[in-house]
Amino acid sequence: MLKDYDQKVSQNDLYALIREGEHSEQDFKYRISDARKIARTLSAFANTTGGRLLVGVRDNGSIAGVKDEDDIYMLESASEVFLKPALKLEVWAHEIEGKNVWEIEITEGKEKPYQVDEIDGLKAYYRDNDQNFVANAVLKEVWKQDRLKESKHPVAFTEKEQRLIQYLKDYDEVSVSKAAKVMQLQRRKTIEILARLIRWEIINWSHDTQEGFRYSL
Structure with missing residues (x-):
């Protein structure tokens, strides 16, 4: 799982990555x-666009370095024990300022939703800016339909779907x-x-920590 980079290349690459800060496709961890x-x-x-x-x-971008090489087993546990389905991880080791930094690449998954075995059951997460949020049942259903390769092209709307679309035209959004x-x-x-x-791109979804998930045209 653990691989080494050429030292000069890794330093140049790593500094450039750190300057980007945390965002939708990058996260910093002081330790595992x-x-x-x-x-x-x-x-x-894995549930969003990879990262x-x-x-x-x-968090401020300063180099702390990996303190314990055995943390690699904690990474394996995160993927193989707590994540359903598991992900195959590639970990690249950079040496910079006399310290080791690990770079883990996570590609967008093909078996969404990837869920975490939490104490109170399985939960899927998605990434928005630099934060992780719990996905609701609608998002998980979107991923399920994508995985089953259900059509992404609209067909004739049912009477109930037309009723919802008209409601959204009149009242903007719904839960x-x-x-x-x-x-x-x-x-x-x-x-x-x-x-x-x-999936048909007829409606959009949004999430607010106060209001929860909402759907609109």
Whole structure:
């Protein structure tokens, strides 16, 4: 799992990466002390567009270095024990300022949703800017439909779908529960329809820490 870079190349590359700061495709970890916490970041990257994890770098971009080479086993545990399905990780070791920094590349997954075995059950995460968020049932359904290669091209809308679209034209946005009331459907069927409309690019989704997930045209 652990590979070495040429020292000169790694220093130039690493400084450039660190200058980018943390963002939607990059996260810094001072150290690996919690495999489940690392699994959340792996899940978020794999469920979104992929990303890079730099271990041994503080949040402010200063180099702390990897303190314990056995942390590689914590990484393996994060992927193989806590992440469902597991991801194959490639870890590149950089030497800079006399310290080791690990670069872990996580590609966008083909078996979404990648979920973390949390104490209270399986949870999938997604990445937005420099933070990881728990995905809701609609997002997980979007990934499931993508995985099953269901059509991304709109077909004729049902009467209930037309009712929802008209409601969104009139009132801007809905929650899952409101959409269920508008279409007079059970929650499970509502989730499937919202996911399908997202994949067809008919509606958009947004998330707010106060308001939760919302859906709009």
